[in-house]
Amino acid sequence: MSRTFAQLGITDSFRKALEENGILDPTPIQQKAIPFLLEKGTDLIAQAQTGTGKTAAFGLPLLQKLDPANPKVQALVLAPTRELCQQIAKQLFRFTKYGPRLFSEAVYGGAAIGDQMKALQRPTHIVVATPGRLIDLLEREAVDLSQVRTVVLDEADEMLSMGFKKELDQILAKTRGKRYTWLFSATMPPDIQAIIKKYMAPDAHRIQVDAQHQVNKDIDHRYIICEENEKLPVLLDFLRQQEDSRGLVFCKTKNGAQTLAKQLSARNYPSEALHGDLQQRERDRVMRAFRNRREFQTLIATDVAARGIHLDDMAYVVHYQLPDQLEYYTHRSGRTARAGKKGYSVALVTPRELADIKALEKALDIKIRPL
Known part of the structure; x- marks a missing residue:
């Protein structure tokens, strides 16, 4: 049975922003992921196609669990491309219109690293990054991940197929032991299984949307x-x-x-x-x-x-x-x-x-x- 965002546990201020953006009914991935991430928030492995509403599925619980009073980076979202980073950061910004003051910063290759370093000096609760650029910033000590409690891997299979395995290993090794990992992927090839085995809890919660169809039924x-x-x-x-x-x-x-x-x-x-x-x-x-x-x-x-x-x-x-x-x-x-x-x-x-x-x-x- 379909549930509303209120029934899933999303607060009034975020719901108001969702309505303003024409997001009225939760998609299957949101119905399965949001209650779990709000209540438990432990490691999550979600298999879902692009275009199924993944950003809201992880973004809303992420925003609700942040401490607005702490200006440090508390969550990290990794995505394969510049465009996806920009889109995720934009959507998170829209969700926060009526809620607490929470700030996201998108960092990616192909843009001036100096500008991104400057931007990260401002209060930043969520960093949305491509793996390569995040490694560059870490090497320059321009971003502090010591208070990160959640790492989201969005389109994890695409990150690996684009050759980011080494960078993902470095980042996950650096944050290991201090954070939960939420992994979203359309497919689950052997490389993804290896990351799950190495960096995620053995009892990680698993969600598969429309298990019979790997392709969106619309x-x-x-x-x-x-x-x-x-x-x-x-x-x-x-x-x-x-x-x-x-x-x-x-x-x-x-x-x-x-x-x-x-x-x-x-x-x-x-x-x-x-x-x-x-x-x-x-x-x-x-x-x-x-x-x-x-x-x-x-x-x-x-x-x-x-x-x-x-x-x-x-x-x-x-x-x-x-x-x-x-x-x-x-x-x-x-x-x-x-x-x-x-x-x-x-x-x-x-x-x-x-x-x-x-x-x-x-x-x-x-x-x-x-x-």
């Missing part, structure tokens, strides 16, 4: 059969039908993404490519234009570059090329149907790839229908 999964040389016209036809909607198209390689963006733009369908070789400044420019719907509404991305894209109104995801790994399909599809909205995940497949569609259906226990 996503309508479809496929279109076409030969390789038909993919571009088929994609253009699909995009025209989407009218003003915004979405993501995935390619497997940087060259593929760049080529497709040029091909679409040449056919009067403006788009830009987001790939791992972009400088941070250029990535920021592309993301700003995409967020503001300036110039283009379709972003072409590689799997690595798309990490950290968290927008709640993506109507569709197109797999221009199927990913090599099962988790990538999950991560890609999870960019749409966020915050309770519906969305499309559409794969363009050649007749030879139909077997891959069947394999995805079986592995993820989903139905992918022809469009």
Whole structure:
């Protein structure tokens, strides 16, 4: 039975801020995590997709348990990308509008470290950080984690797949024995299991949202059969039908993404490519234009570059090329149907790839229908 935020134990001031932001009904992950984290707050392992309301699931209990009178860092949230750090800090700020004065600071690579060091001299209750930048700040003794009581690992599988294992080990070893760990991850590969075994309590509380489906059930999964040389016209036809909607198209390689963006733009369908070789400044420019719907509404991305894209109104995801790994399909599809909205995940497949569609259906226990 669905419960309200009041029944979950969220106080009036935070509920008022939630209502103002259009968050009225708790999602499944919030219903399972919030009461546990408020009452016990011990180690938590939560398996949940992106877009299921994880930030509020850990953010609200975190904020309610902080001591506003203590200006020191009491909680640490680690996330894989600059964009996700910014988004988490922004959301925590919105939650505190009517509550006690609590301050979060987002720190990440690609921005001036001197400015971040200065910002951390102000009262800061929560630091939201990418692992690499946090290590830089610790080495410069610019951040004090001695009073941290809770460490949140958000999108832990993405942090590991982006190569942050060494940094996570350093950070968790440094805070060991003084804190609870709340781990959120869409998938549970062996690297995650190793972190759980090494740094978390053996009796850590486990939550799995929608255990039968690793992919959000608000996503309508479809496929279109076409030969390789038909993919571009088929994609253009699909995009025209989407009218003003915004979405993501995935390619497997940087060259593929760049080529497709040029091909679409040449056919009067403006788009830009987001790939791992972009400088941070250029990535920021592309993301700003995409967020503001300036110039283009379709972003072409590689799997690595798309990490950290968290927008709640993506109507569709197109797999221009199927990913090599099962988790990538999950991560890609999870960019749409966020915050309770519906969305499309559409794969363009050649007749030879139909077997891959069947394999995805079986592995993820989903139905992918022809469009």
